[in-house]
Amino acid sequence: MNYLYFLYIEFLAKHNIPQIFGDITFYVIPITIIFIALLVVVLLLVLFERKLLGWFTQRKGPNRVGLWGLLQTVADAFKLLCKENITPHGVDKFLFNLAPLIMFTPALVVLSLIPYSSEFTFANFGTNALIYVIFAGFPILSILIGGWSSNNKYSLLGSMRNISQVLAYELPIAFSLLGVITLASSMNLKEITLMQTSSLGIFGCFWVPCFIGFLIMFISTLAELNRCPFDLPEAESELICGYNTEYSGIRFALFYFGEYTLLFANALFLSVLFLGGYLSPFGRYITPLLFQGEFGNILIYFEQAFWLILKSFFIIFIVIWIRAVFPRMAAFDLLKFSWSVLLPVSIFNLFLMVILKFLMGGAYV
Amino acid sequence: MNEASLLKLNLGPQHPSTHGVLRLILELDGEKILSCKPDVGYLHRGMEKMAEKLSYIQYLPLVDRIDYLAGFFYSELLCRTVENALEIELSERVKIIRTIMLELNRIASHLLWIGAFLMDLGAVSPFFYTFREREIILKYFEKITGQRMMNNYFVFGGVRRDLFDTKDIEEFLSILPSKIKDYEKIIDRNPIFIQRTKNKGILDPETAINGGITGVNLRASGINFDLRKTDYLYKDYDFTPIVLDGKDAYSRYRARVLELSESSKIIKQALEKLKQNTELRQAPVKPIGFKLPEGEYYSQIEAPRGLASCYIKSTREEKPYRLKWRTGSYYSVNLLRKILKGTYLNDAIAIAGSLDIILPEVDK
Numbered sequence: 001m002n003y004l005y006f007l008y009i010e011f012l013a014k015h016n017i018p019q020i021f022g023d024i025t026f027y028v029i030p031i032t033i034i035f036i037a038l039l040v041v042v043l044l045l046v047l048f049e050r051k052l053l054g055w056f057t058q059r060k061g062p063n064r065v066g067l068w069g070l071l072q073t074v075a076d077a078f079k080l081l082c083k084e085n086i087t088p089h090g091v092d093k094f095l096f097n098l099a100p101l102i103m104f105t106p107a108l109v110v111l112s113l114i115p116y117s118s119e120f121t122f123a124n125f126g127t128n129a130l131i132y133v134i135f136a137g138f139p140i141l142s143i144l145i146g147g148w149s150s151n152n153k154y155s156l157l158g159s160m161r162n163i164s165q166v167l168a169y170e171l172p173i174a175f176s177l178l179g180v181i182t183l184a185s186s187m188n189l190k191e192i193t194l195m196q197t198s199s200l201g202i203f204g205c206f207w208v209p210c211f212i213g214f215l216i217m218f219i220s221t222l223a224e225l226n227r228c229p230f231d232l233p234e235a236e237s238e239l240i241c242g243y244n245t246e247y248s249g250i251r252f253a254l255f256y257f258g259e260y261t262l263l264f265a266n267a268l269f270l271s272v273l274f275l276g277g278y279l280s281p282f283g284r285y286i287t288p289l290l291f292q293g294e295f296g297n298i299l300i301y302f303e304q305a306f307w308l309i310l311k312s313f314f315i316i317f318i319v320i321w322i323r324a325v326f327p328r329m330a331a332f333d334l335l336k337f338s339w340s341v342l343l344p345v346s347i348f349n350l351f352l353m354v355i356l357k358f359l360m361g362g363a364y365v
Numbered sequence: 366m367n368e369a370s371l372l373k374l375n376l377g378p379q380h381p382s383t384h385g386v387l388r389l390i391l392e393l394d395g396e397k398i399l400s401c402k403p404d405v406g407y408l409h410r411g412m413e414k415m416a417e418k419l420s421y422i423q424y425l426p427l428v429d430r431i432d433y434l435a436g437f438f439y440s441e442l443l444c445r446t447v448e449n450a451l452e453i454e455l456s457e458r459v460k461i462i463r464t465i466m467l468e469l470n471r472i473a474s475h476l477l478w479i480g481a482f483l484m485d486l487g488a489v490s491p492f493f494y495t496f497r498e499r500e501i502i503l504k505y506f507e508k509i510t511g512q513r514m515m516n517n518y519f520v521f522g523g524v525r526r527d528l529f530d531t532k533d534i535e536e537f538l539s540i541l542p543s544k545i546k547d548y549e550k551i552i553d554r555n556p557i558f559i560q561r562t563k564n565k566g567i568l569d570p571e572t573a574i575n576g577g578i579t580g581v582n583l584r585a586s587g588i589n590f591d592l593r594k595t596d597y598l599y600k601d602y603d604f605t606p607i608v609l610d611g612k613d614a615y616s617r618y619r620a621r622v623l624e625l626s627e628s629s630k631i632i633k634q635a636l637e638k639l640k641q642n643t644e645l646r647q648a649p650v651k652p653i654g655f656k657l658p659e660g661e662y663y664s665q666i667e668a669p670r671g672l673a674s675c676y677i678k679s680t681r682e683e684k685p686y687r688l689k690w691r692t693g694s695y696y697s698v699n700l701l702r703k704i705l706k707g708t709y710l711n712d713a714i715a716i717a718g719s720l721d722i723i724l725p726e727v728d729k
Contacts, residue, residue, distance in 0.1 A: 057493035153374050157396065157710065228487065229557050232711065240381060327557050328487025331396060331711055 007298075031122060038111055041309065042261050046073045048313070049320050056324035080253040088246050092149040099146030100247065100254035106138035107261035114268045115190040117278050117304035128189040132269055133177060136224070139262060140166045146255070147243035158242020161232045161331060168338035169223035169230075175346035176213035176220075179353040180206055180273045189269075193277035201283035205276035209356055212349040214274045216342050218315070221266045223338070225259070228323035232331055263316065271311035278304035281311075371399065374710075378407045384481065385724030389701065391713075398713055401705040403698045408728040416688035421447055421521065422652050424688075429515040431690060432726040434477055437470040438668040439690075440519040442675040445664040448648075450657040450679065453522050456646035458639070462528045463519060464598050465635045466509075467666075468628040469534065472541075473502040474669040475621045475628075478721050482618065483552060485718035486561055491552055498537075498544050505533045521655075522648030531636055538629050545625055552618075562615035566704055566716030569612060576703070577696035580671030581624065582720055584608050585617040592667035601638075602631050614719035621721075656681050670694050670721050692726040 005026055012022045047062065047069060054061025062069035087093060112122030113132045125131060140163060147159020181187055183206055184195040198204030207214045223230040232242075239245070244255045271277060280286065280303070287299040329337070377388035386407035392399040412431055416424050421443075428443050429436030441463060448455065455463075476499040480492035503513045509528060510518040518525050552558055568578070573586045583590055584607055591606030593599045607623040609616040657679035665674035671693020678687040697720040704720075705713045 053489065057490045058497060059493065153372060156372075157374075157393075161396075231487065324490045325551060326488060326555065327483060327561060328711070329557055330561050331709060333560055 034116070034120075035108075035111075038264075039261075042257065042264050043073045043077065044070075045260055045264055045313075045316065046076075048316070049323075052317065052320045053324055056321070077253060077257070080256075081250055083249040085249040085251060086246075088151060090151040091246070092151075095145045095149035096246075097251070099142045099149065100251045100258070102142035102145065103139050103258035104254045104261070106135045107258045107265060110135045110265045110269070111261065113189065114265070114272060114308075115193055115277060116308060117301040118190075119301055120305075121190060124190060125188070127187040129177060129181060129187045129192065129273075132189070133174065136262065136266065136269070137166070137170060139258065142255075142258075143243045146247070150243070150246040152246050154239045155243045155245050158232075158239045158245075161239075162226065162243065164331075164335060165223055165226075165230065165232060168335050169220040169342070172216050172338060172342040172346040173220045173224065175343070175350050176210070176217040177273070179210050179213040179346075179350045182350070182353045182357050183210060185357075189272050189277070193272055193279060196276040197279060199283045201279075202276060202281035204283075205274060205279075207274040210274065210349065210353060212345060213353070214270075216346045216349065217270060217273070218318075220338075220342060221270060222319065222322070223334070225263050225266060225319075227263070227319055229326040229329045230334060231328055232334065263319070264312065267312035267315040267319070268308060270315050271308060275311045275315075277311075278308040280304075280307055370394065377404075384718075384722060387698065387722065387724055387727075389705075389717075391705075391710075393710065396710045398705050398708055398710065401701055401713075403701050405695075405698055405724070405727050408724050410725075410729070412729040413688055413690060416685050418684065420654070420683045421657075421685070425520070426515070426517045429517055430725065431692065431729060432668065432670065432673075432694075432723055433514055434474045434723060435470050435669045436514060436516055437466050437518065438666055438673055439675075440517065441467060442664060442666055442673060442690075444519045444521050445666070446662050446675045446677050447521050447657065449664055450660070450662045450677070451521070451650065451655070453648045453650065455522070455648060456644075458527075458642040458645045459523045459647070460598055461635050461639050461642060462524050462645075464602070465528065465531075465534070465632055465639070466506075466516075466518065466524075467598070468632045468635070469502050469505070471628050471669045472625055473499050475625055476502075478621060478669075479548065479552075479618070482715075482718045482721075483558075485714050486558065488552075488555075488558070491548060494544075494547065494551070498541070501533065501537045505537070508533070520647075520650075520652070522650040523645075524647075527645045528639065531639065534632065535636065538633055541629050542626065545622060548622065553622075559615065561712070561715055562613065562618060562719065563611075564613050564615075565712050566614045566617075566708070566719055567612050568700070568704060572700075572703060576700045578671065578693075578700060579696070580667065580669070580693045581607075581620045582617055582671065582693075582697060585620040586610070586612045592665060592672060596666065599631065602634050604631050614716055617719045617721075654683055656683055657685070665691075668693060670723060670726060671696065690729055692729070694720075694722045694724070694726040697722050698727050 008026050009019060009022050012019065050072070051061035051069070062072035065071040065075045087096065110132055113128050115121040115124070121128075143162045144159050147155040147162070150156070180192060184192040186192055186195065196205045226232070244252060247255055285300050285303055287303045288296045290296070291299055372393040374391045374393050375388065376391055378386040388404040388407065390402040390404060410430070412427065415427060425440065425443060428439040431439045476495040480495035483491040506516055507513045508530065509526065510516040568582065568586050570586050570588050573583050573588070579590065587608060587610035589606060589608045593604070594606060604627050607620045607627060609620050611619070657677065659679055659681045662677045662679065663674060665672055672691065673693060674691040676689040676691075677685045680686040700720065701717060704716055708716060
């Protein structure tokens, strides 16, 4: 960050703008821009899913609004914002309005914990990974509140399912995260990323030694995000969308957008932990080879962000692929699967990682 | 059990996986179903009463709508009952054409069911795959009969128009086995699908027989009862009824998939015969104003959703004095009372889906 800061102040000094202006805007402007960029990525993500599902099922997907349907999600979001906000009879109004906000806010908070490039993390704490897991668990609260306050039996059943599900799948996530933390000897996502630096590129990342942990984390993330085959809380054909049955207009949009933001954030998180985050999958960055000098040095940050987003989209692709293929799991098999398979295996994985760390003598690679 | 801790859930009539307008009144303890009460009649159109007010030829276009997914079967039933009464002998080509159409219709109906069943289970893609194949059949129906679904193609004593082109079906039959293999790849080998259907919704033979269950659901419970074996249309065809003894939702699914290839076998033989019988001879029935001789007439057929039959009481008038339909789904709906008790909500959707209930057939 210091390097960019220096460049920025120098640039301002050239044009006789006082430094105090630079001190303020240096943080505000890029954060605003990048946040909007991230939200645009999330909007594109919705389109990405619909397009992919279309192709998986021999359809074309949205292709009417804008070029290749690029503006479809924007149009949908706009439509939702214009729609009437229906509050059904008998709901707890305060909680009913609160639930979508609780869904949306943590989704934005977790986005700020991810290191997008070597110089750019909104909130860089020593325990980033831990804070991430805490905030990523927040949306259950929203689903519980939304389902409870909706005064709808289907919503209630949906939120009931969700709580048992998330409780069951939080523990395997925690244990596989511990495996990674053991390997990296750090709870900071940036340091975890840097620990994966090697000449092997993508094959030197943590998913190779910690493959079991990666699988478990991936499966549990699916469950936590209510994605297929664990989409029981919003089982469309059983519970008619579960907890968000009664939501319409902007409240529904917040739920929907929150869900996709969390999907994106979790994919980013997984790629940071296991796929080397912003590191180039080829072991070295490409931009310095193409552009010489200062420009290349700045461009490297963009390249890092590009790799991170590419990796996360790869994970999202698999998530969508699974959705296209698998039916929904049965409620009790789902809980059994977590408690009797994922949890023991994830604890075993943690032991494996500790032994590996011991054999490596404290240093990975 | 404390009364207050029970949840009364009204599943339907506007619910995405009740396949129309079925209403189930469920009593839940958590997600466990304690009792299930089906409530039918949301799609009642008075099909039987209408028959008493219309002449036979006027009533004929309506009967396709009793089961919009298998309209040919009900057309055939009405025609057959009237033909029995008038003692009309059908010509060979008419019989073959009717067999082809019925079996194509059965394939279309089963294809739709496979997609819809998987949709109930939460898988999206198979729905589109089966619809892709079903579309070929519907396109063919449109070509021959002018309609995609409510065909109104069979008439008393014959068919409305000759089957002039069979190239499309031959093509369809040649691709169908590979498509069935594709379904098996995405569905049968799917561990979650197996987990959700194996040993779910056990329908033992006694309950099935006492409940009046027929068709694929009965055959998947291990009872060899296929009316086609005794049907005069299918007399000269070589096929084996699919009988599985799994008794569960999985074997009901398997039975339908196997029936696809069995039906295509029948169509293949029929197409061979069609080439030998090139002359279409319609039986002479004066379309307007004919009267059935006094008496009671009954005929039955193996429809995709079980045994369907038609009963006519005639008093020597242009209209039937009384007309009754027996449809397979009606009995399947009633079975839900027994079969859903003690299951969990998301299994219940799978079980109800596996029985292949279609509501217009129930409500008539």
